[in-house]
Amino acid sequence: MTRARDRLRGSTCYVAGISEDAALIRSLLVEIGVHVAEDDVDAAAVVAGPAGIDDLAEWNQRILARGQAFLPVFGFNGSYAQCGPFVVPGESACFECFLTRAQANVGYERSVYLGLRELGAMPGYSPLQHSIAATAAQMIHKWLSVEDPELPGLLVREQFHPWNRREHWVLRVPRCAACLPAASRGTSVGVR
Numbered sequence: 001m002t003r004a005r006d007r008l009r010g011s012t013c014y015v016a017g018i019s020e021d022a023a024l025i026r027s028l029l030v031e032i033g034v035h036v037a038e039d040d041v042d043a044a045a046v047v048a049g050p051a052g053i054d055d056l057a058e059w060n061q062r063i064l065a066r067g068q069a070f071l072p073v074f075g076f077n078g079s080y081a082q083c084g085p086f087v088v089p090g091e092s093a094c095f096e097c098f099l100t101r102a103q104a105n106v107g108y109e110r111s112v113y114l115g116l117r118e119l120g121a122m123p124g125y126s127p128l129q130h131s132i133a134a135t136a137a138q139m140i141h142k143w144l145s146v147e148d149p150e151l152p153g154l155l156v157r158e159q160f161h162p163w164n165r166r167e168h169w170v171l172r173v174p175r176c177a178a179c180l181p182a183a184s185r186g187t188s189v190g191v192r
């Protein structure tokens, strides 16, 4: 426990986004002892804004290049809220791997799949908003304190109706252009 506490004390996280969801994640992280900062961070949670997927794809590239852990978060879109996959460069699927796999099962554009066209048009649904923010904060906390081996690739989706919460692990797409360089380095670069 002491080791986890020391680790946590020396780690920082950045939460990107100006939405209520981002503010909630930020305050929960502070409450559980995670140092939230803007520079030299070990992990980042990025809440999808109106630019949605393109924004997250850009973050994905930037963060993979820096070797930080990265958690994309999608606020409630009228149907569900989601966070993940938890991206650990060199170890797990990245956000582009997730999009590739998601699109392999459906014929629509990727923004339609995630319901992001409606994002921002829906009034926040407080219970799911809080619930997904708590899940995101807990994932970041567990990574920074104990580098939980279950986290890389984990995706959590909470659906409004019928109410359920699903977890699954997104696998890397072997030839993913975004994370291939990190994967070929073959080293974990989580918490330093």
Ligand SMILES: [Zn+2]
Pocket: 093, 094, 095, 096, 097, 098, 172, 173, 176, 177, 178, 179, 180
């Ligand atoms: Zn990838």
